Amino acid sequence: MTRPLILGLTGSIGMGKSAVAAMFEAHGVPVFDADAQVRAMQGPGGPVLGAIEAAFPGTTGPEGVDRGKLGALVFGNREELARLEAIMHPAVAQRRAAFLAENSDTPIIVFDIPLLFEKGGAGGVDRVVVVSAPHPVQRERVLAREGMTEEKFEQILALQTPDEDKRARADHIIDTGQSLAETEAEVTELIALLKSERPSPA
Numbered sequence: 356m357t358r359p360l361i362l363g364l365t366g367s368i369g370m371g372k373s374a375v376a377a378m379f380e381a382h383g384v385p386v387f388d389a390d391a392q393v394r395a396m397q398g399p400g401g402p403v404l405g406a407i408e409a410a411f412p413g414t415t416g417p418e419g420v421d422r423g424k425l426g427a428l429v430f431g432n433r434e435e436l437a438r439l440e441a442i443m444h445p446a447v448a449q450r451r452a453a454f455l456a457e458n459s460d461t462p463i464i465v466f467d468i469p470l471l472f473e474k475g476g477a478g479g480v481d482r483v484v485v486v487s488a489p490h491p492v493q494r495e496r497v498l499a500r501e502g503m504t505e506e507k508f509e510q511i512l513a514l515q516t517p518d519e520d521k522r523a524r525a526d527h528i529i530d531t532g533q534s535l536a537e538t539e540a541e542v543t544e545l546i547a548l549l550k551s552e553r554p555s556p557a
């Protein structure tokens with residue numbers, strides 16, 4: 356029995372993971388979006404709200420988790436972040452396993468996992484694809500986001516494996532410091548390469 360080739364797509368904040376994941380999807384490659392799963396589970400009526408409210412009182416309501424409030428509690432404090440991760444990560448892992456089972460007859464699938472290296476998930480994928488752009492490009496993109504401050508950006512960067520280390524551990528690097536069309540061409544080329552290495556079962 357064959358199973359899909361699992362690509363682990365990762366990259367630091369603002370490097371363009373979501374944009375690149377959308378490019379894979381446009382090629383018909385199913386993408387598991389860990390961040391989207393987190394948002395869904397933290398949304399109205401989500402399954403983790405009770406546990407989050409118990410651990411971080413006052414951070415949830417009818418709209419689900421108040422992400423700004425929760426982020427302010429955890430991003431500058433590793434112990435608090437670890438308490439949140441202990442709630443979120445097993446829930447994400449369960450959904451990822453279900454996604455794999457649903458797409459078992461597809462040649463290639465993507466796990467879009469921001470914290471692939473940080474949380475040791477690199478062991479669960481066949482190839483690691485890192486999206487990367489020069490630091491000034493990353494910085495400009497992130498600081499343009501609503502609600503982002505220099506301080507929050509620095510706090511988040513300090514929690515993430517440096518881009519340089521991610522690049523060193525990548526099987527494939529997608530350069531997102533160029534035009535979207537050029538990045539798209541790299542994605543198209545990578546998919547063709549992977550399919551040629553691993554022909555679909557007859």
Ligand SMILES: CC(C)(COP(=O)(O)OP(=O)(O)OC[C@H]1O[C@@H](n2cnc3c(N)ncnc32)[C@H](O)[C@@H]1O)[C@@H](O)C(=O)NCCC(=O)NCCS
Nearest residue numbers: 367368369389390393422423425426439443447469511514
């Ligand atoms: C704290 C929360 C509510 C803040 O939400 P908010 O919308 O403000 O930020 P967002 O999720 O967009 O994250 C901003 C940046 O921080 C990074 N980040 C998020 N969680 C973590 C973490 N645990 N460690 C390091 N970086 C992180 C993201 O990859 C992104 O680059 C949210 O990030 C969360 O629930 N995080 C814990 C779950 C988790 O680890 N998610 C990562 C994917 S599984």
Ligand SMILES: Nc1ncnc2c1ncn2[C@@H]1O[C@H](COP(=O)(O)OP(=O)(O)OP(=O)(O)O)[C@@H](O)[C@H]1O
Nearest residue numbers: 367368369370371372373374531532533534535538
């Ligand atoms: N060549 C490119 N490749 C990817 N993104 C690009 C490129 N050029 C410009 N961008 C823009 O840069 C931004 C990257 O943001 P995106 O949300 O994809 O990053 P991310 O890595 O998913 O961020 P986070 O880790 O914070 O969730 C998008 O607005 C995207 O349109």
